[in-house]
Structures are given as C-alpha cells and as structure tokens.
Amino acid sequence: MMSTMSTATSHPEITAEFIRNRIAQINWFHQIDLGQGVVTPGDCNSQQKLARFHLPEDLTGKTFLDVGAWDGFFSFEAEHRGASRVLATDSFVWQGNVPGKSKAGFLAARELLNSKVEDMEIEPLAISPETVGMWDVVLFAGVLYHMEHPLLALQKVASVTKELLIVETATDFEFKRRPVLAFYPGEELLLDATNWFGPNTAAVVAMLRYCGFRQVTVVHKKPMYRRLGAAAKYMFRFRQWPWITLQQGRVAVHARR
Ligand SMILES: C[S@@+](CC[C@H](N)C(=O)[O-])C[C@H]1O[C@@H](n2cnc3c(N)ncnc32)[C@H](O)[C@@H]1O
Numbered sequence: 001m002m003s004t005m006s007t008a009t010s011h012p013e014i015t016a017e018f019i020r021n022r023i024a025q026i027n028w029f030h031q032i033d034l035g036q037g038v039v040t041p042g043d044c045n046s047q048q049k050l051a052r053f054h055l056p057e058d059l060t061g062k063t064f065l066d067v068g069a070w071d072g073f074f075s076f077e078a079e080h081r082g083a084s085r086v087l088a089t090d091s092f093v094w095q096g097n098v099p100g101k102s103k104a105g106f107l108a109a110r111e112l113l114n115s116k117v118e119d120m121e122i123e124p125l126a127i128s129p130e131t132v133g134m135w136d137v138v139l140f141a142g143v144l145y146h147m148e149h150p151l152l153a154l155q156k157v158a159s160v161t162k163e164l165l166i167v168e169t170a171t172d173f174e175f176k177r178r179p180v181l182a183f184y185p186g187e188e189l190l191l192d193a194t195n196w197f198g199p200n201t202a203a204v205v206a207m208l209r210y211c212g213f214r215q216v217t218v219v220h221k222k223p224m225y226r227r228l229g230a231a232a233k234y235m236f237r238f239r240q241w242p243w244i245t246l247q248q249g250r251v252a253v254h255a256r257r
Helices: 016-023 046-053 073-080 104-112 150-158 201-210 224-238
Strands: 063-067 085-090 118-121 135-141 161-171 181-183 197-199 215-221 249-256
Touching (some): 016 104, 046 073, 046 249, 135 150, 201 215, 201 249
Parallel strands (some): 063 135, 085 118
Antiparallel strands (some): 161 249
C-alpha cells in the first residue's frame, strides 16, 4: 500500500505540558527529544544507535531517504543536520502489523518538531526510482533481517541511492569468514517471528558489492563483550544455546558508488 507524500503543518505555542499530553497515549519505539525537556519513552536507545551508524555530521543540501523509519528519529536527525529534503518510509509498523505500535509516534513527533520530513507508506521491495525517486543518502537500518528476500531488498534500496547507502542489520554466523546467511523459519532470532535472515558481516559486504557499490566500509560491529552479555541473557532468561547467540551481532556498513 502506498500513499501520496505529505508533510506536517506548523504548531503554535508548545509547552512541556502540551507535549507530554500529546505523546502520553503513544507506544514509542524511538527516544526523540521534542524540546522543553521532553524525550519520548521508546525502548530503543536512539542516541546510542545514532553513534553506531556514523551518519555524516553535515548533510547540508543532501537529500535523505529513511527506509523503515518507524517513529522517525533518524529522519528528524537528518533534517536537523541540514538535509534539504527528507523522506521517511515505512509499511509494516505504520500499517498496524505490530500489536500496540503504529504511525502515531511519527505523526506526533513531526507535528511537535514542526518538521518538514515527508512520509510515504511503501514496502522496501516496492522501492524504486519510479516510486520514491533518487536520494543522495539512504538509510536502511534494522530492516534487512526482517526481509524474506534480503538481496532483492538491498538491490531495491541501492537502486535509489546516488552517493551513500548506510545499512545497519542484525548478523549471524560471525565466526565464519565466508559470506553466509542464517535462515529463521521460526523465532530463532531474538524470539521474533518477523525475522527471516541473519547475514554475517562478510555477506553484508559481499551483497553490497554485488549491488554495485565499489567502496564498502564496516563502520561499526557489535563488540564481543556485548555479544557475551547478550548470550548470557538469552541463556538464563530464554534457555537459548549460547554458542548460537554468541555468533549473533549487529553491524553498520557504509556503501558508496
Ligand atoms: C527494528 S525497526 C527499525 C526502525 C529504525 N529504522 C531504526 O533503526 O531504529 C524495523 C523496521 O522495519 C520495518 N519493516 C519493513 N518491512 C518489514 C517486515 N516485513 N517485517 C518487519 N518489519 C518491517 C518496520 O515497520 C520497522 O519500522
């Protein structure tokens, strides 16, 4: 399902109380600073994630596409960093496929930030120059492992990238050097049935090269001490075999033409 692009209208006087009331009923994912000392209570430590993505500090004059934007933290950040035009896209969460979650957070944050970020409801596999146009910088964060067709999804986002594609994803089989992908027919990754494939870092790099990027750089990799912590948590809390979870990580990669 796709809708026409739209933007927010400006808001008059905004107080901390007004913001708190406006966001109170929303089930947030991101932690967005809305000003007046109010930050949305999302589960995701968005500032920490941002540091791992190595988003260019200065996006002045650049166009920016955020694929799988959810509450839009990274879209608003790109606007804040000077992007001349920002498009936030999503489908799965925005269309109510995750119980209790929706597009309400994105819409409220855009209104309260008086942001000009545009939005479009479109699935990653429907992305093409014809549907969304071409963008200088494209962010594809936290979405690849949700894809039933990961290489095709990368080809789609690559097809609309002019300069830089930033891919962030969960990984698996990190002890293997050859490019491999784990397949999750059930809830094997993070007990979430919406996860389908976990590539290792070598596979992410190889797939991006296959998509036509000459310069592919790993800018962040979840360190072993954090993987050990996650393996211990999943072993004690969910009885998951630590040898498997220890091989699962996260990676952020910059791909340039
Ligand atoms: C983990 S969130 C990542 C949100 C944001 N990009 C970030 O990095 O914080 C996954 C996003 O992928 C989107 N998505 C798109 N297609 C999906 C699918 N088939 N299954 C699950 N999530 C999907 C969800 O709507 C959601 O916004």
